[in-house]
Amino acid sequence: xxxxxxxxxxxxxxxxxxxxxxxxDLTIYEGEVTTIIGKSGSGKSVLLKHIIGLITPDxxxxxFRGQPVKKMGKSEQDRTFSQISYMFQNNALFDSMxxxxxxxxxxxxxxRLSQKAIEERVRAxxxxxxxTDVARNYPSELSGGMQKRxxxxxxxxxxxxxxxxxxxxxxxxxxRRNAILSMIAQYQRKFGFxxxxxxxxxxxxxxxxxxxLALSDGKIIFQGTPEQFEEFDHPFVxxxxxxxxxxxxxxxxxxxxxxxxxxxxxxxxxKRPQESYVVALFTLQDFDQLxxxxxxxxxxxxxxxxxxxxxxxxxxxxxxxxxQSKNQFTTxxxxxxxNEAERIVxxxxxxxxxxxxRTIQAEAHVPQDxxxxxxxxxxxxxxxxxxxxxxxxFRKAEVTQKEIARVYCEIRR
Amino acid sequence: MDKETFFESPVTSLxxxxxxxxxxxxxxxxxxxxxxxxxxxxxxxxxxxxxxYFIGARSATIVMLVGLFTGMVLGLQxxxxxxxxxxxxxxxxxxxxxxxxxxxxxxxxxxxxxRAGSSMAAEIGIQRISEQIDALDTMRIDPLRYLVxxxxxxxxxxxxxxxxxxxxxxxLGGFVTGVMMMGLNAGTYFYRxxxxxxxxxxxxxxxxxxxxxxxxxxxxxxxGYYTHLRRDSYGAKAVGLSTTSAVVVSCVLILVADYxxxxxxx
Numbered sequence: 001x002x003x004x005x006x007x008x009x010x011x012x013x014x015x016x017x018x019x020x021x022x023x024x025d026l027t028i029y030e031g032e033v034t035t036i037i038g039k040s041g042s043g044k045s046v047l048l049k050h051i052i053g054l055i056t057p058d059x060x061x062x063x064f065r066g067q068p069v070k071k072m073g074k075s076e077q078d079r080t081f082s083q084i085s086y087m088f089q090n091n092a093l094f095d096s097m098x099x100x101x102x103x104x105x106x107x108x109x110x111x112r113l114s115q116k117a118i119e120e121r122v123r124a125x126x127x128x129x130x131x132t133d134v135a136r137n138y139p140s141e142l143s144g145g146m147q148k149r150x151x152x153x154x155x156x157x158x159x160x161x162x163x164x165x166x167x168x169x170x171x172x173x174x175x176r177r178n179a180i181l182s183m184i185a186q187y188q189r190k191f192g193f194x195x196x197x198x199x200x201x202x203x204x205x206x207x208x209x210x211x212x213l214a215l216s217d218g219k220i221i222f223q224g225t226p227e228q229f230e231e232f233d234h235p236f237v238x239x240x241x242x243x244x245x246x247x248x249x250x251x252x253x254x255x256x257x258x259x260x261x262x263x264x265x266x267x268x269x270x271k272r273p274q275e276s277y278v279v280a281l282f283t284l285q286d287f288d289q290l291x292x293x294x295x296x297x298x299x300x301x302x303x304x305x306x307x308x309x310x311x312x313x314x315x316x317x318x319x320x321x322x323x324q325s326k327n328q329f330t331t332x333x334x335x336x337x338x339n340e341a342e343r344i345v346x347x348x349x350x351x352x353x354x355x356x357x358r359t360i361q362a363e364a365h366v367p368q369d370x371x372x373x374x375x376x377x378x379x380x381x382x383x384x385x386x387x388x389x390x391x392x393x394f395r396k397a398e399v400t401q402k403e404i405a406r407v408y409c410e411i412r413r
Numbered sequence: 414m415d416k417e418t419f420f421e422s423p424v425t426s427l428x429x430x431x432x433x434x435x436x437x438x439x440x441x442x443x444x445x446x447x448x449x450x451x452x453x454x455x456x457x458x459x460x461x462x463x464x465x466y467f468i469g470a471r472s473a474t475i476v477m478l479v480g481l482f483t484g485m486v487l488g489l490q491x492x493x494x495x496x497x498x499x500x501x502x503x504x505x506x507x508x509x510x511x512x513x514x515x516x517x518x519x520x521x522x523x524x525x526x527x528r529a530g531s532s533m534a535a536e537i538g539i540q541r542i543s544e545q546i547d548a549l550d551t552m553r554i555d556p557l558r559y560l561v562x563x564x565x566x567x568x569x570x571x572x573x574x575x576x577x578x579x580x581x582x583x584x585l586g587g588f589v590t591g592v593m594m595m596g597l598n599a600g601t602y603f604y605r606x607x608x609x610x611x612x613x614x615x616x617x618x619x620x621x622x623x624x625x626x627x628x629x630x631x632x633x634x635x636x637g638y639y640t641h642l643r644r645d646s647y648g649a650k651a652v653g654l655s656t657t658s659a660v661v662v663s664c665v666l667i668l669v670a671d672y673x674x675x676x677x678x679x
Contacts, residue, residue, distance in 0.1 A: 052551050054547060054550060054551065078553060081553060082553045084551070085551070085552075086548070086551035088544050088547070088548060090543065090544060092543065092544040092545050092547065092548035093545075093548075094540075094545055094548075095543070095545075096536075105552070105554070106552040106553075106554065108456075109456060109552070109554045109559065110552065110553055110554060158552075
């Protein structure tokens with residue numbers, strides 16, 4: 001069994017007479033993305049501040065790699081906490097410093113690196129985060145999304161082993177929210193840090209998370225994988241997650257995987273046993289490279305446009321679509337068998353190649369003269385009502401995926 | 414339970430206030446000790462230089478202006494007073510001693526409080542409420558070392574230098590009114606300045622300016638740093654009130670400390 005990187009054992013915290021954390025037990029594992037969800041005021045930020053030592057618990061123990069933080073000496077505590085970076089909800093950038101000065105600060109103040117080495121590292125990080133044009137600007141001169149990127153650069157410039165994100169997408173529109181989440185996921189994979197996020201972006205945040213922690217009334221009521229959370233039967237899911245999903249659907253027009261499953265179940269219940277249905281799985285290949293080439297915001301806009309295009313196309317033949325993962329969509333074709341579905345998808349692929357890619361490009365606001373590398377894979381799987389779990393059908397569809405459209409570009413940097 | 418008001422329970426209320434003051438005083442002393450020790454951290458030098466520029470160099474103009482007019486007023490007032498006793502010749506000594514022993518350190522400290530002290534409190538206060546200080550904590554940068562310590566060091570360097578500048582310009586101001594306007598002999602004026610002022614007077618003035626430097630910088634930084642703990646207000650309003658408190662408390666304590674130091678020196 002893996003040793004948790006961070007573990008809370010019966011941690012409680014009160015402010016005056018208000019209990020914020022009540023006997024909290026949780027585990028966070030190394031190299032994973034763990035997301036903490038919960039209503040406003042449920043103690044998520046307080047929990048995060050306990051991890052970095054900004055707040056100490058009234059009761060309980062916090063363990064770091066199995067060792068109680070409280071029993072560590074000061075230098076050991078410093079060593080432990082220096083592996084952690086924290087990205088604040090409001091970014092907490094130094095407003096009288098430029099972007100590059102903000103990013104350089106932790107290196108200047110906490111390392112013995114030469115000025116030249118610091119400048120090189122800052123320049124590299126600024127380049128990776130697409131902030132070169134604004135390196136000499138002050139934070140107040142930047143958009144909210146750019147400020148987030150500066151805060152993320154500052155958090156990552158010291159090469160931390162753990163990064164804590166306190167609501168990194170607050171105040172962003174749906175496209176930018178997904179762009180920030182996608183950016184976090186990409187850098188988490190690239191740099192290999194352990195990420196702990198607080199987020200309300202259900203279900204989008206599930207696509208990048210390995211584990212979900214649900215906090216309600218100061219207690220952890222769930223910890224497990226996003227898939228386990230989808231099966232979690234608790235009033236919290238109805239009160240909190242449902243309302244967020246409805247809001248999300250209203251904004252994007254695309255259903256969540258959970259909603260998709262619910263609607264699918266309803267559809268299947270109406271079918272007679274052994275009546276067939278088909279699931280089509282669409283994957284936007286090389287999505288990370290696409291984001292790197294066009295930027296995360298544009299990447300999300302493409303994803304959104306593709307979702308809308310799928311919905312429009314398959315809605316006409318009685319299908320409905322949902323986002324399956326970060327770069328995947330599923331379409332449920334309730335009144336089809338495999339042969340019929342193959343014909344429908346072939347027609348879709350032809351339309352996509354003929355004018356769909358241009359439509360997606362236009363709807364994603366990508367200029368026509370900009371070429372972007374873009375490939376779509378599709379896989380189909382047939383099943384019968386009540387025969388097997390829908391997740392198994394998704395997996396079958398994934399195995400049969402093949403390319404249906406691709407745009408080749410010469411990537412210039 | 415609601416706290417009793419002064420009228421409901423005067424003893425409890427007074428006791429509570431006294432405890433709060435003692436607590437605050439203790440916190441200030443610890444705050445000062447911690448920040449003072451951090452002055453000698455190897456990474457402090459560039460930040461101290463930056464603060465010397467802000468607190469010292471950029472206050473020079475206003476200090477010179479106030480010094481000039483203070484000296485001119487002193488020259489006029491003392492000339493008319495001394496003429497009545499037939500001692501107009503000692504004007505130089507009177508102006509120089511008044512400035513070096515008393516007015517120079519006090520007025521310089523008050524001017525720097527108004528210009529730089531208020532800015533220290535407001536800047537640190539805003540950094541506190543916008544979580545910039547928490548951000549420093551999370552980056553393992555000690556906020557006391559990074560924000561407060563350079564300001565205290567820079568004040569200790571700048572206050573005596575600005576006081577010396579104030580004294581010098583003030584003596585010239587006395588020369589303008591006493592000699593150029595009232596017709597006193599220039600040689601007599603400077604001779605009296607040179608012979609009337611002892612090294613002890615100058616040392617005393619500098620001791621005062623050092624005491625004021627520590628007081629002003631500590632109070633202004635303390636008020637800003639603990640803006641979030643104010644009980645009477647929050648956010649931007651708290652920053653405003655902390656800035657006001659910083660200036661008012663500093664000015665009052667400058668005068669109180671002036672009396673204490675003077676009585677110890679004399």
